[in-house]
Amino acid sequence: MEDMRFFAAIVEHTSLNKAADRLNVSQPALSRRIAKLESELGVQLFRRVGKRLELTAAGQLTYDFAIELRRFHGEYLQKLNAFKSEEAPVLTIGASLTTLQTTLPDWIKAMTEKHPNLEIKVVTGKTHEIASLVKERKVDFGLVASAVDDDASITSLPLFEDHLMLVLPKASFILEKSQLEMSDLNGLPMILFAPGTWYRTLTDELFRRHGVKPDVQMEIDSFEAIVRLMSACRAGTLLPKSYVRPQLLADNDLYVVRVRDLEQTKRTTSLIHGDPAWLTPPIRYLIEETTAHFARGAHLPKEPS
Structure with a gap:
């Protein structure tokens, strides 16, 4: 970043001496920095025409990049400063x-x-x-x-x-199959989320589409409450994948059963x-x-x- 800043300064001041004065570094030190940059990039950035320095084609490309880099750095500092004010954002x-x-x-x-x-x-x-x-x-x-x-x-x-997942309490449901069909949910005791949200609307549409009528035992507007009540009520539920954490399953003795059609409920x-x-x-x-x-x-x- 600093080498690019030095390089851009030389281009903009059209000479090593002026750029060195502006950057408060010696002219030999600045020359070494540019030679190092050219070595790292594997290209020549300047050519001498008399006493003037002119950009090569690679130098012009590098200068364009240096300008973009400076702009992005400025935007970053502006955003960062918003978090340095005495008043918490x-x-x-x-x-x-x-x-x-x-x-x-x-x-x-x-x-x-x-x-x-x-x-x-x-x-x-x-x-x-x-x-x-x-x-x-x-x-x-x-x-x-x-x-x-x-x-x-x-x-x-x-x-x-996100998509829905079938979650069951281990103590109440011992299934021989590792994968179920939607028809297997017919008559299944379930605790569902309360009506009025996209989640419940999605669930109801899914049941209607597949002609499934689960045995809805409770309707609750809290995923945490649903999870805590599943084992006691011996009921399953449908939860969004984003909520189903391995630790949540382990802590509540629950497990997930794959239902292919649920994975399409995106x-x-x-x-x-x-x-x-x-x-x-x-x-x-x-x-x-x-x-x-x-x-x-x-x-x-x-x-x-």
């Missing part, structure tokens, strides 16, 4: 209930570990409610378990795809925000970090066996 996000329980805990942990001074506030609601909060600028951005493609004023960035969790012109540099930076976090797959557990 505050991020207000909207999250759908499903996202709150499945995706948000790990994401908040990752963000606050990276930025200890960052304060995160969360407003919950259904997806359409979060979309309204985004448009009204009451939250900086939203994390929802769907895409919002029907509103031109909202930008929807896909983060990852849902895209998305980050939504309003007009990009509203976004401050710190918020833009956090959006970039959030999309990178999910692109790395840092949110997903290993597939349970």
Whole structure:
């Protein structure tokens, strides 16, 4: 990075002496730095024409890169400075209930570990409610378990795809088959998520499509409560893959049974925000970090066996 800065200074001051004065280094030291850079790159960057230095074609390409590098470095420092202010930055996000329980805990942990001074506030609601909060600028951005493609004023960035999984208590269900069909869920005692969310809507549509009528024993709006009640009620459930952690299964004596049709019930969790012109540099930076976090797959557990 520093060698590129020195190189760009020579180009912009058109001489080694002027660049050396500007950079507060000796002319021989600057010459050695450029010779080292040329050696590392394996090309000649300058040619002497009389007393002038002219860029070679490789030198022009390298200068263009040095300018881009300087621009990116400046943007990085600008974003970084947002986290160095005496006042801790505050991020207000909207999250759908499903996202709150499945995706948000790990994401908040990752963000606050990276930025200890960052304060995160969360407003919950259904997806359409979060979309309204985004448009009204009451939250900086939203994390929802769907895409919002029907509103031109909202930008929807896909983060990852999720699907449903059949989870059963080991003590109550001893199956000879490691894989079931949807028809095997007919009459199965189940605890389902409460109506009104995309998760329950997806579940009900799935049952209708396959003509399945499970024995619904409870409807609860908390994945944690469902998991805790499964063994006591001798009932199974359908949970999003993003929620099913190996440790959760082990702690509650549960296991996953593969149902191929469930793997087709894909849902895209998305980050939504309003007009990009509203976004401050710190918020833009956090959006970039959030999309990178999910692109790395840092949110997903290993597939349970």
